[in-house]
Amino acid sequence: MNRRTESSPLTFEPEWTGPTPDATPFNNDNRWTVLSTSISALIVGSIAWLAVNTMPPVTGGNVENASRGFLPYRLFLQLTQGGTNALFASVAPMPGVQQQPTGLDRAANAERAAKRPSIETHTITLDAGDTLAGALENAGISADDANAAIAAMGKVHNARSLRAGTEFEITYNTRPDIAGASANDPSSDDDDDSDMTKASAVPGEPITRLISIKFSPSVDHDITITRAADGGFTATDTIKQLVSHVHRAGATIDGSLYLSAMRAGIPTDVVGEMIKMFSYKVDFQRDIHPGDSFEVFYDYYYTPEGQPARQGQISYAMMKIDGKPIVLYRYQANPNDPAEYFDASGESVKGMLMKTPVDGARITSSFGMRFHPVLGYSRMHKGVDFGVPIGTPVMAAGAGTIAFIGWSNGYGRFVKINHGSGYATAYGHLSRFTPGLHVGSKVRQAQIIAYSGNTGMSTGPHLHYETMVNSAQVNPLKLKMAQGRKLGGKDLRAFQGERLKIDDKLAATKLETKVADVATNLRNGGTK
Incomplete structure (x- = not known):
């Protein structure tokens, strides 16, 4: 029996007569590679076998x-x-x-889409007392973008002239607020989103980027403010080419001239001008009766889309009262002077004083003795009261100089105008005065001097109107005033020539009892 010594550990030496171990292809590393590959193949094969054998039999339909x-x-x-x-x-x-996206893929796609900026367009309206900068910031636009856009607009339009009610169409880029997401999520590396991601990464910073602002300060102007390539803003003012359209309109009066003209489709500014023309000769409260008629020949300017833009000229107007026509023609004797209206004989329609200093007025109290509604007893009413809503423009009945403007006891806010030759007019219970007027101011006939109200000793909104001759109040409705100038010589001959031209145009123009649809006419190529 052989004995082992402690100094000679037991070893097993395989009998190998081939090459040395360094030359063999089956060393330890190669053995583990073969083993791991075999195990992986076995796992994959088992899973495939399970997938095929657990599918139910398909008797019809889509195997997929x-x-x-x-x-x-x-x-x-x-x-x-x-x-x-x-x-x-x-x-x-x-x-x-067919390979389908997994739930994780769909979620990733949705998140990626949410990070992309989207373009939105909204309309904002400027309210009374608001500024455009404030309105833009309330809509989510940054103060920097708002101020830069308004500064660019200032080159073509004054921001201070913007009126309440103006609508602005704003277009901007927007995206969900993902503040801080780009800093914490290394996967947020889309090149096209980099600018917006950086902007959103700052807490509290607006997440919109203004692209453009569009608005129309008037029907014939379109202003566009756009972001330029360098990030700044530029503004353009597009002026629409207006088209003149001639109208000959008229109707039978039913109720009042104003309402009858509006029902005939005549624009409000034309109706107002026509009332001023006849206010020297017609008492609209007492002279007009149902069955009377009117006619007006005027031109009006429209946008290419047919939207009314502004009034042109009234060349001719006629009112038939109690069967008697009052005819007026426009004539401008001197290009440096304003045009006037004359009757067929060449006499100016303008009297020294207008009979009615407000439009669309009705008489609520006449000149003479009456029971005073506030004092509770009868006394002389030394003027005429016109019932009109608060804020109705009050015109100077004639050219003159302001002798008093301010508060006058029971009259409330009060204006008195001296017209010369001992004539004066007074206006009471006003709500406010036209800015810039003071004692000594010169005013022209029909100039707006104040607005009707309900101040002083008054029981309701109205205008108290007085006329004075040599400091004594007289009935405005019965006052006989000298008429305006009468043309003569070459001026009369020039006027008669102009009148004949207007008559020829009238004869060639069809009378409209309802003003036509100009938009349709313009689309069809009509410009008459």
């Missing part, structure tokens, strides 16, 4: 849809497609099965 719904199959696809292992990545899905 039936096989795709089972967990082993989905697990197999995730293992073969989602991993980074070369062996798993080399295994393809079953033939005939």
Whole structure:
């Protein structure tokens, strides 16, 4: 029996007569590679076998849809497609099965889409007392963008002239607020989103980027403010080419001239001008009766789309009262002087004083003795009261100089005008005065001097109107005033020539009892 010594450990030496160990291909590393590959193949094969054998038999319909719904199959696809292992990545899905995005893919796509800026357009309206900068900031636009856009607009339009009610169409980029997301999420590296991501990463910073502002300060102007390539803003003012359209309109009066003209489709500013023309000769409260008629020949300017823009000229107007026509023609004797209206004989329609200093007025109290509604007893009413809403413009009945403007006891806010030759007019219970007027101011006939109200000793909104001759009040409705100038010589001959031209145009123009649809006419190429 052989005995081992402690100094000689027991070793087993395999009998090998071939090459040295360094030359053999089956060393320890190679053995483990073969073993791991075999195990991986076995796992993949087992999963594939489970996926195929757990599918129910398909007797009809789509094999693709039936096989795709089972967990082993989905697990197999995730293992073969989602991993980074070369062996798993080399295994393809079953033939005939179309690869579909997984829930994780869909979520990633949705998140990526949410990070992309979207373009939005909204309309904001400027309210009374608001500024455009404030309105833009309330809509989510940054103060820097708002101020830069308004500064650019200032080159073509004064921001201080913007009126309440003006609508602005604003276009901007916007995206969900993901403040801080780009700093914490390394996957947020889309190049096209980089600017917005940086902007959103600052807490409290606006998440919108203004692109453009569009608005129309008047119907014939369109202003556009756009962001330039360098990030600044530029403004353009597009002036629309207006088209003149001639109208000959008229109607029978039913109620009042104003309402009858409006029902005939005549623009409000034309109606107002016509009332001023006849206010020297007609008492609109007492002279007009149902069945009377009127006619007006005027031109009006429209945008290319047919939207009314502004009034042109009234060349002719006629009112038939109690069967008697009052005809007026426009004539401008001197290009440096304003045009006037004359009757067929060449006499100016203008009297020294207008009969009615407000439009659309009705008489609520006449000149003479009456029971005073405030004092409670009868006394002389030394003027005429016109019932009009608060804020109705009050015109100077004639040219003159302001002798008093301010508060006058029971009259409330009060204006008195001296017209010369001992004539004066007074206006009481006003709500406010036209800015810039003071004692000594010169006013022209029909100039707006104040606005009706309900101040002083008054029981309701109205205008108290007085006329004075040598400091004594007289009835305004019965006052006989000298008429305006009468043309003569070459001026009369020039006027008669102009009158004949207007008559020829009238004869060639069809009378409209309802003003036509100009927009349709312009679309069809009409410009008459």
